[in-house]
Amino acid sequence: MASKNLLLLAGDGIGPEAMAEVKKLIAAMNDRLGSGFVTDEGLVGGCAYDAHGAAISDADMAKAMAADAVLFGAVGGPKWDAVPYEVRPEAGLLRLRKDMELFANLRPAICYPALAASSSLKQEVVEGLDILIVRELTGGVYFGEPKQIIDLGNGQKRGIDTQVYDTFEIERISGVAFELARTRRNHVTSMEKRNVMKSGVLWNEVVTQTHKARYADVKLDHMLADAGGMQLVRWPKQFDVIVTDNLFGDMLSDIAAMLTGSIGMLPSASLGAPDAKTKKRKALYEPVHGSAPDISGKGIANPIAMIASFAMCMRYSFGMVTEADRLESAIAAVLDQGLRTRDILSEGMTEVGTTQMGDAIIAKF
């Protein structure tokens, strides 16, 4: 049997609370189903800075590189607002993405039927929504050089960031989007700002070529990123798969997540290229929500996004499609039952804490 080595990086804030529920689930699966997961743990973010003076230690980075998959909680909090830029909590996450070459970030924005009413959008606009944002994750303005602040003298400084995209980067991320579209509604919308950015011109060109050469059976649309943001708010159901760069993907996927009224529910997967021999992809799974320091330690955090991230992990890293489906159904069933953590509470529903929610999902699984 193939190995199932998981590295758990719970991080800061509500990360550890949410991760605790996944740990219970993994223990139950090993116990009941003999799933054979082997877990190890490490530090990332503010807690890693406190322990090692870095947002992730080289030792933990090595563990991440060796693991079959990484489960990531969340990083950051006011405690670390003043730490130097190079060791800020986010640097740990960015290093994981870069060193593991996790170029493909998959962010499903799904509106759980039980929660359609809790969106700030009209129910008919979001009910049944199921879109997938495929965000490029190792390029663009996140990593381009120069990236610096220069002192110009006279009290003037200059802040510089560089957006860089090469053909191969755009090709491989659009390939992922087209492949995934084929398993869904066969429709990709590519978003950039080609009317202002040269990287956008190249993006548009390469997506168009990749489509023509290898994926002509998939419907492809192009949209300017600002118009795309508007269309997401106006009528999100027009989309199936959206493919876009690192920075636009950051903005657009957060907006898409918020549309669903379920930000505490949404998972993500960050994948590398398949290894030439083993075909295995490096992978990291992470809830879309952040560390939510304001509610951490209170036992009220919603563990569903973290649990759903583990479902994605089973699906994409271990081919455990049945188990992933079952876990997702268990989440939906618990919601249908009326159980709610505080962030998604509405009239007539039953409020539960983090551990009760985790227990209920495990019980239904």
Added chain:
Amino acid sequence: MASKNLLLLAGDGIGPEAMAEVKKLIAAMNDRLGSGFVTDEGLVGGCAYDAHGAAISDADMAKAMAADAVLFGAVGGPKWDAVPYEVRPEAGLLRLRKDMELFANLRPAICYPALAASSSLKQEVVEGLDILIVRELTGGVYFGEPKQIIDLGNGQKRGIDTQVYDTFEIERISGVAFELARTRRNHVTSMEKRNVMKSGVLWNEVVTQTHKARYADVKLDHMLADAGGMQLVRWPKQFDVIVTDNLFGDMLSDIAAMLTGSIGMLPSASLGAPDAKTKKRKALYEPVHGSAPDISGKGIANPIAMIASFAMCMRYSFGMVTEADRLESAIAAVLDQGLRTRDILSEGMTEVGTTQMGDAIIAKF
């Protein structure tokens, strides 16, 4: 009496149709009230390319520089999709912004009560919404160098754009935001990605310093731009003035506009620094909507954003506050009367075309 020289650049698509209504209004004001507007016209965008091979000619650019204010319609359309990057329709608008040094883009997102129901958001989320996005307009990734596509050989190209911000640019745009906040609800939210971008670190630092030194009476919040986008969708009424950079401002202002359900209604102003002697600012006024080629020439375009842009022009360029107020009230009154262009039509309302809408507003003025 101070001069009131207006340059009208109607542009492409529905630009000319919307501008025609403003021309009627100006004629009526000159006639009835002796307002003394003097207008000239020029070409910008695709129509300028067709006539001169450039998105704006040097002669029209000179007219824009000399005018007291520019009224701008919209540019672009599928006809010019394949023209070279340097002369694409948008280049005309970008040159106007850059050469006139229009660094401050004011984009009010107002939900007209009569239209609250037509938003994709729940009525209670947007009813009474009145926020102002102050977008930096002459810096950032729009204009930073290098901005190019390099051929790397082997079928590989590299697209590069550069985000650059200097202290003085951040200082002056945040000054505008703080000043405007004082005339409103005294609250500024600054948005950047300081956790990823060095220009964001500098942005945050300079806004904080400017606040401390000169505007400590105004409430200031900082938000990461992705979280800001989410909060705009979740509960936009938490904001008063949002100040942000050129690219984030492009995305966030479009999203804010869409929230109101009134994208065809929203104006914008782009302002330069006050002249040291005359105190006059260069200025350009422009609807937020684009050229909408799909509906152009049909007489159904909504002229309200263009007319409201002229109201902003009277307010900011000519101190005609009474007239601006009256024009805005006339727009609201016509909506209350139930007149609607097709884009904002809803049950029980009366559909009218572009000229009828213009006539009705002029009649109420």
